[in-house]
Amino acid sequence: MGKIKVGFGFDVHxxxxxxxxVLGGVKLEHHAGAYGHSDADVLLHAICDALLGAxxxxxxxFHFSNKDDRWKGISSLILLQxxxxxxKEKGFVIGNIDAMVCLEAPKINPHIPAMKTYIAEAAAISEEDISIKATTNEQMGFIGREEGVVAYAVCLIERE
Known part of the structure; x- marks a missing residue:
């Protein structure tokens, strides 16, 4: 077995x-959406940061500056690719990804299978190696007031 490394990612919009x-590559029906330079997909941004950190x-x-028009409105699935x-250039492959989304609404449970499919395809890994969970903030703070959404992710990568 090669060297194993762990990474942690966080994003908020x-x-x-x-x-x-847009969350996990899936467009959700909701009265409000995440705002940012790209498609503001907090789940994919947290996963990207976890992988880059590992x-x-x-x-x-650093890689996708919000001052660079190449990334304006881009799908975060492309960023993940x-x-x-x-x-991969550094000789690593993904072992697994574990992510948590924190928001009051909408409920994302019904969308998790589709999110896993999109992420698995973009990351070239099995859906079995991706875990996505959701929680609320119990109506506290900016998340509880539905002013923002947060995602956390950890990943394991190993040398090929």
Whole structure:
């Protein structure tokens, strides 16, 4: 077995009325959506940061600056593909991804299978190696007031 490394990722975005809400590559029906330079997919951004951190490749902002128009409105699934290519260049493959989304609404449980399918395809791994969970913030703070959404992710990568 090669060297094993673990990474941690976190992302947060504001929710804005009448804005698309993309999470895990899935467009959710909701009155408000995550706002950002790309598609503001907090789940994929947290996963990207976890993978980049594990491979000691800095963070998502370093590779995909919000001042660079190439990334304006881009699907974060494409960002994930770029990240996977970067870690592969360093000789790593993904062992697994475990992620948590924290939001009050909408409920994402029905969408998790589709999210896993999109992420598995973009990351070139099995859906069995991806765990996505959700929780609320018990109506406390900016998450509880539905002003924002947060995602956390950990991953394991290993040398090929």
């Amino acid at each position: 504001q929710l804005k009325e009448n804005h698309p809400f 491979a000691n490749l800095r963070d998502i902002g 770029h990240v996977v290519a970067l870690i």
